[in-house]
Amino acid sequence: MSTATLSRTAPAHPAAPAARALVNTRYIKVELRRVARNRRSLIFGLVMPVAFLLIFGASSDYRTQMISEHTNVTAWITVSMALYGAMVAAVSGGASVSVERSQGWTRHLRLTPLRPASYILAKLVGALALGAVSVAVTLVVGAAIHAQMTVGAWIGGALLAWLGSIVLAAFGLFMGYLLPTENIMQILGPLTALLSFAGGLFVPLTQGSVFYHIAQFTPVFGVAELVRWPLGADFSWTALVNVVAWGAVFAAGAAWRFRRDTARV
Amino acid sequence: MRTTPAALELRGLVKEFRAPGAVVRAVDGLDLRIEQGEVVAFLGPNGAGKTTTIDMILGLADPTDGSLAVLGGTPADAVAAGRVAAVMQTGGLLRDLSVAETVGLTGALYGRDVDPLPYLERAGIADLAGRTVAKCSGGQQQRLRFAMALVPDPDLLLLDEPTTGMDVEGRREFWSAIRADAARGRTVVFATHYLEEADAYADRIVMVSHGRVVADGTPAEVRALSAGRVVSAEIDDDAARAAAVDALAALAHVDSVEERGARVLVRTGDSDAVLRHLLGRTAAHDVEVTAHNLEDAFVALTTEGARR
Numbered sequence: 001m002s003t004a005t006l007s008r009t010a011p012a013h014p015a016a017p018a019a020r021a022l023v024n025t026r027y028i029k030v031e032l033r034r035v036a037r038n039r040r041s042l043i044f045g046l047v048m049p050v051a052f053l054l055i056f057g058a059s060s061d062y063r064t065q066m067i068s069e070h071t072n073v074t075a076w077i078t079v080s081m082a083l084y085g086a087m088v089a090a091v092s093g094g095a096s097v098s099v100e101r102s103q104g105w106t107r108h109l110r111l112t113p114l115r116p117a118s119y120i121l122a123k124l125v126g127a128l129a130l131g132a133v134s135v136a137v138t139l140v141v142g143a144a145i146h147a148q149m150t151v152g153a154w155i156g157g158a159l160l161a162w163l164g165s166i167v168l169a170a171f172g173l174f175m176g177y178l179l180p181t182e183n184i185m186q187i188l189g190p191l192t193a194l195l196s197f198a199g200g201l202f203v204p205l206t207q208g209s210v211f212y213h214i215a216q217f218t219p220v221f222g223v224a225e226l227v228r229w230p231l232g233a234d235f236s237w238t239a240l241v242n243v244v245a246w247g248a249v250f251a252a253g254a255a256w257r258f259r260r261d262t263a264r265v
Numbered sequence: 266m267r268t269t270p271a272a273l274e275l276r277g278l279v280k281e282f283r284a285p286g287a288v289v290r291a292v293d294g295l296d297l298r299i300e301q302g303e304v305v306a307f308l309g310p311n312g313a314g315k316t317t318t319i320d321m322i323l324g325l326a327d328p329t330d331g332s333l334a335v336l337g338g339t340p341a342d343a344v345a346a347g348r349v350a351a352v353m354q355t356g357g358l359l360r361d362l363s364v365a366e367t368v369g370l371t372g373a374l375y376g377r378d379v380d381p382l383p384y385l386e387r388a389g390i391a392d393l394a395g396r397t398v399a400k401c402s403g404g405q406q407q408r409l410r411f412a413m414a415l416v417p418d419p420d421l422l423l424l425d426e427p428t429t430g431m432d433v434e435g436r437r438e439f440w441s442a443i444r445a446d447a448a449r450g451r452t453v454v455f456a457t458h459y460l461e462e463a464d465a466y467a468d469r470i471v472m473v474s475h476g477r478v479v480a481d482g483t484p485a486e487v488r489a490l491s492a493g494r495v496v497s498a499e500i501d502d503d504a505a506r507a508a509a510v511d512a513l514a515a516l517a518h519v520d521s522v523e524e525r526g527a528r529v530l531v532r533t534g535d536s537d538a539v540l541r542h543l544l545g546r547t548a549a550h551d552v553e554v555t556a557h558n559l560e561d562a563f564v565a566l567t568t569e570g571a572r573r
Contacts, residue, residue, distance in 0.1 A: 104356020
């Protein structure tokens with residue numbers, strides 16, 4: 001056949017510049033829609049923390065038992081559960097790269113102008129969006145069961161729980177790249193709960209105990225301590241170091257696996 | 266006038282993989298130039314290096330040696346500009362999305378808002394717009410991949426064994442959609458191990474074996490290579506046989522003439538002419554015609570490449 005007559009001079013629809021931008025709002029929009037539709041992550045990220053709060057925090061003793069002048073035990077549990085919800089949302093959001101890898105989606109993305117970093121960003125936005133909703137819902141339920149704390153504690157606790165969950169999003173990403181399986185949350189769900197116990201999120205740790213010393217080195221300890229700081233606890237440098245260190249470890253791990261995943265062979 | 270760069274230009278392309286204790290050469294010095302607007306079948310048995318070559322063209326893998334240019338540039342440039350798109354064998358779909366959403370999301374990947382419907386229509390799956398990807402059959406998913414590949418309106422479309430696992434009907438529908446699209450002037454390169462597919466849908470067939478090109482031509486040319494027959498007959502008299510061998514070798518479409526004792530074997534693309542000659546002009550007897558199976562010829566051609 002004659003190639004001269006049929007050759008085309010330029011593509012009719014070249015990739016728009018938006019395709020190469022770091023923030024691909026169109027992709028993020030679809031990602032948010034997918035998060036909102038994912039029944040499983042809604043149950044684990046929204047329903048479970050609220051259910052835990054109602055089961056463990058609604059006792060009338062907790063309502064009257066004060067841990068500081070303006071703060072009752074119910075508030076302590078509310079903030080803890082808000083963090084737990086945000087963490088589960090973050091872990092499952094990050095770990096969803098595992099599912100999309102096993103479906104060949106990340107490989108497909110390499111055949112498109114979308115930058116790998118834009119993909120990770122969309123994943124993080126999705127995870128943080130679900131985390132934000134989870135925190136908000138948990139706090140509303142906490143208020144309904146008479147959690148008492150200062151306005152600063154409501155706001156500070158909410159923000160710290162939400163932003164602190166980024167550490168766990170990095171953890172989810174790292175694991176998502178490390179474990180190529182469709183059912184990754186069956187491993188990471190229980191693991192997150194275990195780390196929450198170990199980090200003293202569900203049950204307060206006795207300071208000075210052997211367990212406390214071990215707990216300081218586990219990844220949830222730092223965020224759990226920081227989230228309670230606005231409730232009247234002392235600011236803990238140990239907690240901050242814990243958060244920064246684990247955040248760095250998980251982010252480095254995720255970046256390492258991510259680079260391997262996008263490397264050409 | 267500006268000269269258009271070749272759609273694909275591969276020179277001495279080599280790809281080696283390290284296996285325990287050995288180095289495997291999946292692609293072994295492949296030379297190939299494909300002009301824009303061609304519809305080319307990349308034909309070869311499994312393990313011939315087709316997928317590895319496509320991976321390199323798409324920038325998913327780096328060549329060990331040699332060079333390649335996609336539309337005159339690097340694979341990465343072609344991908345970033347949306348000038349090349351691919352339909353892979355498996356994967357590359359999000360199962361929780363609907364068919365229409367998948368095409369919409371593909372638009373997002375190219376930084377555009379797109380109406381999915383025209384693409385679905387061209388791929389012949391407009392009726393499936395609302396169906397979840399997970400509920401689509403293999404053939405329907407393949408046509409969805411095709412619809413996605415149309416979104417950037419690429420200059421070069423690569424298809425890697427696109428009809429594997431499709432039934433006959435699905436295969437025919439898929440190819441008619443591809444064919445209709447190629448008629449608009451898009452360069453289409455598809456890998457396949459189905460001879461009939463290459464024959465029916467390509468303008469040019471590039472046959473690869475063991476990572477090299479072993480045949481390259483129009484389907485008619487390749488068919489002539491593969492659709493030959495062997496005509497054999499006995500001619501008892503030595504002098505008459507020698508004369509017949511010379512005369513047969515001079516006939517059109519005769520690939521080779523071989524003597525085995527009193528028997529003469531003629532490989533030909535035109536067995537009728539050979540028969541007419543043998544029976545009409547020689548004292549040949551016990552004539553046999555064996556049709557070369559397409560697959561046999563294919564195997565013969567591809568194993569020849571291995572010995573080279």
